[in-house]
Amino acid sequence: MAGSSNNLSGGGLQCPLCSINNLSQQQFEEHKSSPQHRVKWLKHWYQNNKILLAQNKNGVEIITKGNLDGISTNHQTGQVVVYLPPSGQKVFQLVVKNTGQEPIILRQIEALHSCPSVVVSDNHGVCRGEKYVRVDCNTAARGLGVEQVPIAFQFKAETSDELFFIVRTVQVNVQDQVAEESGPTSVYKRPTPGQLLFISEDSIIPGVPLKKNQRPDGLSKKLPLNNYKYTKSLQLIAQKNFNPRKVTAELREEAKKISDMMKEGLTPQKYSMWYQTMLWLEEMQMELDIRYYSMEEAVLKQVPLRDYSSVPCVELRVPGLAENRPSVLKGDNVLVTHKGKKKPLYAGVVHEVKETSLYLAFGPEFMDTFIDNIRVSVNFQFNRHPLKVSHRALELIQRNPLNYLTFPSAPPAAACPITNIVPYNRKLENNREQMLAVRNIVNRTSRPAPYVVFGPPGTGKTVTIVEAIKQVLKLDPNSRILACTPSNSAADLIAVRLLEHVPSSQIFRMHATSRAISTIPDNLRDVSNVDRGIIYFPQDNKLWEYRIIVCTMVTAARVVSAGMPTGHITHVFLDESGHSMEPEALVPLSGLVSKDTQVVLAGDPHQLGPVIRNPQCFSSHSLFKNYGLDKSHSPAEGFNTQVVTKLLNNYRSHSAILKEPNEIFYNSELKVCGDQMLIHSLCNWEHLPRRQFPLVFHAVKGKDEREGTSPSFFNAQEVSAVVGWVKKLLDSKSPRIAGKDVGVITPYRRQVEKIRSQLRKVRGAENVKVGSPEEFQGDERLVVVISTVRASQDYMADDHVFKLGFLRNPKRFNVAVTRAKALLIIVGCPEILSLDEHWGRLLRYIQQSGGYKGHAFTQNTDLDDIIARFNTLDLRPVLGQDVSAREMAEAPEWRAEH
Numbered sequence: 001m002a003g004s005s006n007n008l009s010g011g012g013l014q015c016p017l018c019s020i021n022n023l024s025q026q027q028f029e030e031h032k033s034s035p036q037h038r039v040k041w042l043k044h045w046y047q048n049n050k051i052l053l054a055q056n057k058n059g060v061e062i063i064t065k066g067n068l069d070g071i072s073t074n075h076q077t078g079q080v081v082v083y084l085p086p087s088g089q090k091v092f093q094l095v096v097k098n099t100g101q102e103p104i105i106l107r108q109i110e111a112l113h114s115c116p117s118v119v120v121s122d123n124h125g126v127c128r129g130e131k132y133v134r135v136d137c138n139t140a141a142r143g144l145g146v147e148q149v150p151i152a153f154q155f156k157a158e159t160s161d162e163l164f165f166i167v168r169t170v171q172v173n174v175q176d177q178v179a180e181e182s183g184p185t186s187v188y189k190r191p192t193p194g195q196l197l198f199i200s201e202d203s204i205i206p207g208v209p210l211k212k213n214q215r216p217d218g219l220s221k222k223l224p225l226n227n228y229k230y231t232k233s234l235q236l237i238a239q240k241n242f243n244p245r246k247v248t249a250e251l252r253e254e255a256k257k258i259s260d261m262m263k264e265g266l267t268p269q270k271y272s273m274w275y276q277t278m279l280w281l282e283e284m285q286m287e288l289d290i291r292y293y294s295m296e297e298a299v300l301k302q303v304p305l306r307d308y309s310s311v312p313c314v315e316l317r318v319p320g321l322a323e324n325r326p327s328v329l330k331g332d333n334v335l336v337t338h339k340g341k342k343k344p345l346y347a348g349v350v351h352e353v354k355e356t357s358l359y360l361a362f363g364p365e366f367m368d369t370f371i372d373n374i375r376v377s378v379n380f381q382f383n384r385h386p387l388k389v390s391h392r393a394l395e396l397i398q399r400n401p402l403n404y405l406t407f408p409s410a411p412p413a414a415a416c417p418i419t420n421i422v423p424y425n426r427k428l429e430n431n432r433e434q435m436l437a438v439r440n441i442v443n444r445t446s447r448p449a450p451y452v453v454f455g456p457p458g459t460g461k462t463v464t465i466v467e468a469i470k471q472v473l474k475l476d477p478n479s480r481i482l483a484c485t486p487s488n489s490a491a492d493l494i495a496v497r498l499l500e501h502v503p504s505s506q507i508f509r510m511h512a513t514s515r516a517i518s519t520i521p522d523n524l525r526d527v528s529n530v531d532r533g534i535i536y537f538p539q540d541n542k543l544w545e546y547r548i549i550v551c552t553m554v555t556a557a558r559v560v561s562a563g564m565p566t567g568h569i570t571h572v573f574l575d576e577s578g579h580s581m582e583p584e585a586l587v588p589l590s591g592l593v594s595k596d597t598q599v600v601l602a603g604d605p606h607q608l609g610p611v612i613r614n615p616q617c618f619s620s621h622s623l624f625k626n627y628g629l630d631k632s633h634s635p636a637e638g639f640n641t642q643v644v645t646k647l648l649n650n651y652r653s654h655s656a657i658l659k660e661p662n663e664i665f666y667n668s669e670l671k672v673c674g675d676q677m678l679i680h681s682l683c684n685w686e687h688l689p690r691r692q693f694p695l696v697f698h699a700v701k702g703k704d705e706r707e708g709t710s711p712s713f714f715n716a717q718e719v720s721a722v723v724g725w726v727k728k729l730l731d732s733k734s735p736r737i738a739g740k741d742v743g744v745i746t747p748y749r750r751q752v753e754k755i756r757s758q759l760r761k762v763r764g765a766e767n768v769k770v771g772s773p774e775e776f777q778g779d780e781r782l783v784v785v786i787s788t789v790r791a792s793q794d795y796m797a798d799d800h801v802f803k804l805g806f807l808r809n810p811k812r813f814n815v816a817v818t819r820a821k822a823l824l825i826i827v828g829c830p831e832i833l834s835l836d837e838h839w840g841r842l843l844r845y846i847q848q849s850g851g852y853k854g855h856a857f858t859q860n861t862d863l864d865d866i867i868a869r870f871n872t873l874d875l876r877p878v879l880g881q882d883v884s885a886r887e888m889a890e891a892p893e894w895r896a897e898h
Ligand SMILES: Nc1ncnc2c1ncn2[C@@H]1O[C@H](COP(=O)(O)OP(=O)(O)OP(=O)(O)O)[C@@H](O)[C@H]1O
Pocket: 427, 428, 429, 430, 431, 434, 455, 456, 457, 458, 459, 460, 461, 462, 463, 464, 604, 607, 650, 651, 652, 777, 778, 779, 780
């Protein structure tokens, strides 16, 4: 029996595979023979020996023969992939050939798990000493998707007792046209990081900057924006994990200061230092991450004259651009050197960001050497602007502390002179909490602390914020409002809703110059800083005149730079404030607000928080955490309503859609209050597996793949299933469903692109929104289709079954499953999703309620099945040896996800 031992110096034995420590010798022996350990070990063993098992050996070869059209064989992995159209069939042969001198006995042929799509039969019988055995392999399509089965051939040399195996894995890939078109366009090649470049700004030969605005920028820049680059010493200290004992003597004091700060936690005194250090750590990680996008021997092409406006550009194809890998904005620099050279370093300024390529404008120094199709080395630089403005906000805070916002205490009792509020949105009249929040914001009851509107998805936080802005505008004629969000889409949403009642002359939707104008909604053009196709900033006094400025938190830095006087803005509203890192949320505050300013925060600590890349960052903070809202409060505990309103009426979703997230994240406090007609409107939809239950889990045996050098996953079979659902929805006669009523959410960028590209061919699907959970935060649709992408087969084992990475993220799960009003359809691989706590729970609920569709699903994974079948083969000779501690220590690490 296989076992594992690892004697720890601290005493006691350890089984690294099962993560069990401190076992006595006897406990260890018992553990070794437990089924739990055996299964884990077999999985580990099979995973590590897959390639070895696939190899021809001892003179025996297994080759594919017959009509091999539509069949591809990978000799290294022993995988035979058979592509079939729906309801197609194909027969081919696996021919066993003994090329050696010694007779070999083929003892057994065993499919390692049941797979009705593949049937093997050897029409010669398994025979002694034969030179050839032909095994017929009949494959038949059983619905779209991928199924695969390892087939083990067990041999024995006639003259010895030694057994050996050769495994061939037959994969049946049934695809329709959509899945076929969505398949990989090139073989995936893991990118290798380029060299870490230490570049000083003056060693770069500049490119041609973006065209100057026709309309001169009137907005002044009174407050400078410094570079805020981290010091070399901080980098060295971070490399030593802030351990003062591990750094050189001259760095010891600084290292000690940081490690003391970390031990002490976030305090008002060290507030700026804490977040500055965190931002710098993030930046170091971003520098490492961006190296993966470096390109050796990239080709630069001449852009035809007709395709550029005024500046001659060259085109650089960038795989992964569409999925923001790397994220490149107009105006960024891309650095190139001539092939094989480290210098000179030329900057190409990004003038256009296309779907898969960039238009770059280089200075004459480079263009003089340019020939069409020239090969260069390319290094990307990330945009430091958001970091710089966050640093400046922290610096401003040092001069003018905002402890009353960042460490708020209970405000003095406040009077509420304005009580008679007639809401513009009449729906609010029936919601006491929303009206209370609006009234308290208008009466500035929380000052100087911020007023917090928080609550689960769909409880009307944004609606409340928008109503409060309108009321402040009406009831306080001297008010000037700044409304900010972390993303452009959320800011657009607020501006659109404001325009329902606020004259357009009073609203200014301010975009950053890097925003692609094509992404600005048409109904916002009139209130946007866009003129003749160019984004501009108005003169100071013009900007000061607007009653409401709506922009992202980062773009608010432009207002700070212009030196808008403190106190000019009377109200700052930050929606989705939990989604941004705290320093970013400070950008619209520091330098602009005083104790007289009413700050309002809205968000939900259980929805998406800030993205933190560097695991060294001490904690991932959003401004929201300062209010203790991350903890669940029972209704009895309550909050001080002078400062906080918790919204619990969900106006969005059908009760069945809400059930699981409500129980998992919100102590079942959420009440279903949506418009009954609307949330029940699809309960009788003809394609529901069970009427009156508007949730569907569509099990798809897909394959998660990558292509080119893009690390993002996609799943062609799920693309096909999603497109199928969207078509059914758009074809629906009763009720009628329009494209704008449907949203498709998927976690991987590549999948977003593949689905978008297929939906472009579907009539009526132009307005179907396809995006990541981040893009859907704050948004809702009548119907939401989720494609989870992660599938079984290849990656199931590679992921070591237990790690779902991207999907194993409760906040992303919560955002994705709470966007639908009347119908939620999940397309995914149940075998994989069942391994994740939250997805598994939702899957079981849908299955038990009759909403399940697709292949039958049992909890057993293919790998469990393989283990069972291996047991039927006589593996003792192979598995007999004890596993060394070293081999155990090499158990694969859980892999990082993308
Ligand atoms: N008092 C109300 N009565 C009826 N419908 C309401 C009410 N308040 C909000 N709604 C509706 O509920 C839906 C969700 O509102 P909103 O987007 O403001 O919620 P949210 O809390 O910001 O959601 P999320 O956190 O998911 O972004 C919208 O369709 C909105 O019109």
